[in-house]
Amino acid sequence: MVYAQINTTYYCGIDLHARSMFVCVMDKAGKIIFHRDVPNDFKVFLEFMKSFLPHLAVGVESTYNWYWLADGCREAKIPFYLGHALYMKAIHGGKKKNDRLDSKTIADLMRANLFPLAYVYPKEMRATRDLLRRRHRFVSLRARALSHIQLIFVQQGMLDIESRDVKNKKTRRTLLDKLPHPDLKMTVETDLNLIEALDPMIASMEQQIRAQAKHHDRKALEVLLSTPGIGDMLALTILYEIHTVSRFESPQQLSSYGRVVKCERTSMGKTTDRGNQKIGNPHLKWAFGEIIIHAPKSAPRIKRHYEQLQAKFGPGRAKSIIAHEFAVAIYFMLKNGQVFDELRFVQARMK
Numbered sequence: 001m002v003y004a005q006i007n008t009t010y011y012c013g014i015d016l017h018a019r020s021m022f023v024c025v026m027d028k029a030g031k032i033i034f035h036r037d038v039p040n041d042f043k044v045f046l047e048f049m050k051s052f053l054p055h056l057a058v059g060v061e062s063t064y065n066w067y068w069l070a071d072g073c074r075e076a077k078i079p080f081y082l083g084h085a086l087y088m089k090a091i092h093g094g095k096k097k098n099d100r101l102d103s104k105t106i107a108d109l110m111r112a113n114l115f116p117l118a119y120v121y122p123k124e125m126r127a128t129r130d131l132l133r134r135r136h137r138f139v140s141l142r143a144r145a146l147s148h149i150q151l152i153f154v155q156q157g158m159l160d161i162e163s164r165d166v167k168n169k170k171t172r173r174t175l176l177d178k179l180p181h182p183d184l185k186m187t188v189e190t191d192l193n194l195i196e197a198l199d200p201m202i203a204s205m206e207q208q209i210r211a212q213a214k215h216h217d218r219k220a221l222e223v224l225l226s227t228p229g230i231g232d233m234l235a236l237t238i239l240y241e242i243h244t245v246s247r248f249e250s251p252q253q254l255s256s257y258g259r260v261v262k263c264e265r266t267s268m269g270k271t272t273d274r275g276n277q278k279i280g281n282p283h284l285k286w287a288f289g290e291i292i293i294h295a296p297k298s299a300p301r302i303k304r305h306y307e308q309l310q311a312k313f314g315p316g317r318a319k320s321i322i323a324h325e326f327a328v329a330i331y332f333m334l335k336n337g338q339v340f341d342e343l344r345f346v347q348a349r350m351k
Contacts, residue, residue, distance in 0.1 A: 004081045004115040009055035013106030015099045016060050016069065021045075024103035025052060030111060035100065040065075042072035053078070059110045061085050061102075062118040071123055080120065083109070086279055087116035121243060124215040129240040131212075133283055135205045136237065142198045145191040149175070152188055156180070206233060216240065219337060224330065226339035228302060229295030234287055238330065241284045251331035259285040260323040288323045295326075305346040 010033070015022040023045070025034035034052075038045055049056060058073050059081040060066055066082060073080035083106065109115040121129065146166050153161040158178060166172055173192065179185045210232070216239050224235040248254040255261045259280035296303035309318035329345055332338070 001084070001087050002117045003113055004059070004110065004117050005113055006057050006059075006079070006081065006110050006115065008057045008079070010052040010057070011107045011110040012049065012052070012056055012058045013103045013108070013110060014058065014060040014069070015102040015106065016040075016063050016066060017099075018065060021060075021069075022099035022103040023048070024100075024107045025049070025056070026104075026107045026111065028111060030108070032104065035104070037099070040068070042068065042076075045069075046072070046076060049078075057081060057110060059083060059106050059115055061088055061106065067123075067126065070120055074123070081110065081115055082118040082120045084116040084118040119243075119247065122215075125240060125243065128209060128212050128215075128236075131205060131209055132233075132237050132240055135202060135209065135233070136283060136286065138198050138202050138205070142195055142202070145194045145198075149188050149191050152184060153178075156184070209233070209236060213240075217244070220245075220334050223333050223337060223339055227291065227295070227326075227330070227333070228299035228340065228342065229291040229293070229297070231294075234290055237283065237287045241281055241287065242334070245331060245334035248331065251328040254331045255324055255327040257281055257284065258288055258327050260288050260320065260327050285323075288326055289319070291326050292319055292322055299342055301342050301346045 010025055010027060013024045013026075018040070020037055020039050023034065023036060023038050024032060026032045034048065038048060054077070057079040058069070060069060061083045062085045070080050070082065088106075088109070106115070146163075149166045149172075150161060150163060153159075153175075156179070161175065161178070165175065176185050176188060176192075179188060213236055216236070221235055221239055224230055224238055225232065227235075230238070242248075242254070245254070248257065252261070257280050259282065292306070296306050306318065306322055309321055312318075313321065325345065325348065329340065329348075333340060
């Protein structure tokens, strides 16, 4: 957790909602100077804040709709701080909660330098990153539909229907004839309709992403593409989720952000609950998981390495270990501008 170090005259804490925001401005001593509800219009907000400029810092919790406020503050040259929602909840979670109290608490955290920072993702890359995330959503829906079709056949004891039969676009509709009940046929047909509707949408999104992905580091993309199991969409996903590896001080920070390592939670030498394990980036976690699926198919050394891990630790633990290894490798590759070295990757664990 990193706390913002803010030294200014006025601290503006904002409890942001869909159409309005509750704004609290206080001075260094904690005296509240401005405290009221304001519509979500940056021009209106700026008019209210005019008397506090240029000695004002703005802080808001990381909600789904902070983009416009961050962009407005950036254009107006107002220091903007984005708060990590889960860490903020842990710090100021209390019995009583309302908009007025939340905005004051945010301002207090800023004033006391206890404001936990989240990353303010740059505007130039934000739309493409969000489109990549939407593609991920549609790809996941398609994968679940494909898996559900195979599950239906397993339920009926038809074990000769394999994954490749379901994925074969030319012949998979003939699978409907094998099902004995009309309701089962409709279930599978619905899945097939969904898959066939998603296919052109995903292809269109990928075409748009390739055309619009202009603001990233081209060299970093080439470095990622040298890794077995990483294609252009996966490389762009990793690159756009990370943005720049310089924001991470160590490979462990990237691994934690990518949710490929578990954080220790102990008290008096005993392991406590497993809470907060989902703090981090789920899209990056998915991307590291995808590498594991595809890399062994094209890299024999990685395949043998993965099989050895599975034999020693079991499938689940082996997957976690190799995902962490890929995260560490990608960190150093991006940091040093070096392409993937398969031999070095498999030997790293032996050292």
